[in-house]
Amino acid sequence: MPITTEEASKIKEQLLTQLDNFPEEKRSQITEQINSMTGEQVEAFVKQNNLTHLGGQCIFCSIVANKTPSYKIAEDKNYIAILELNPLSKGHSLIIPKEHLEKVPESADALTQEIARKLKNKFNPEDVKINELKIMDHALLEVVPIYGNETERHQASEEELKSLQEEILKAQEIKMPEKPQEVKTEEIPILPPRIP
Numbered sequence: 001m002p003i004t005t006e007e008a009s010k011i012k013e014q015l016l017t018q019l020d021n022f023p024e025e026k027r028s029q030i031t032e033q034i035n036s037m038t039g040e041q042v043e044a045f046v047k048q049n050n051l052t053h054l055g056g057q058c059i060f061c062s063i064v065a066n067k068t069p070s071y072k073i074a075e076d077k078n079y080i081a082i083l084e085l086n087p088l089s090k091g092h093s094l095i096i097p098k099e100h101l102e103k104v105p106e107s108a109d110a111l112t113q114e115i116a117r118k119l120k121n122k123f124n125p126e127d128v129k130i131n132e133l134k135i136m137d138h139a140l141l142e143v144v145p146i147y148g149n150e151t152e153r154h155q156a157s158e159e160e161l162k163s164l165q166e167e168i169l170k171a172q173e174i175k176m177p178e179k180p181q182e183v184k185t186e187e188i189p190i191l192p193p194r195i196p
């Protein structure tokens with residue numbers, strides 16, 4: 001979906017507010033470059049740099065509204081779970097509150113734990129870490145399986161994400177049966193009969 005002229009100029013405005021981050025002698029050149037971008041170029045630039053929020057929309061709100069495509073792996077009333085596009089490890093997922101909030105409510109726990117369990121059962125990591133993040137002021141949780149060989153994030157390919165999504169969606173949640181409590185009978189030492 002191409003962006004409108006209005007959106008393009010909004011994004012340009014946003015980009016121009018970032019000029020302070022550049023050395024002074026470069027600013028006029030950058031300003032010129034930004035201003036001369038066509039709508040298509042702005043769109044390509046935004047996509048390339050993951051700056052989709054610059055249109056004034058929060059990327060996560062946009063994902064929740066299905067306006068930005070994502071790899072959804074679960075959903076409940078108040079949250080969605082999607083795959084991270086730049087994962088640190090296989091199965092790295094995000095739990096996003098449908099509301100744009102400052103803090104993730106505790107009710108996110110159910111879906112978060114469900115995803116963590118699924119990832120554990122499916123991919124057998126050493127551990128699964130859960131962190132709270134705030135990106136573009138939208139609080140969310142990340143669920144990161146730890147295999148012990150994580151080094152850095154990589155940009156996941158579409159194929160990789162698609163097959164991972166299928167695998168996770170297919171994975172039945174295996175509920176481990178409660179382990180029956182072993183009844184330990186303390187051995188009572190038998191005292192030798194006392195001979196008075």
Ligand SMILES: [Zn+2]
Binds near residue numbers: 060062099101137138
């Ligand atoms: Zn948001």
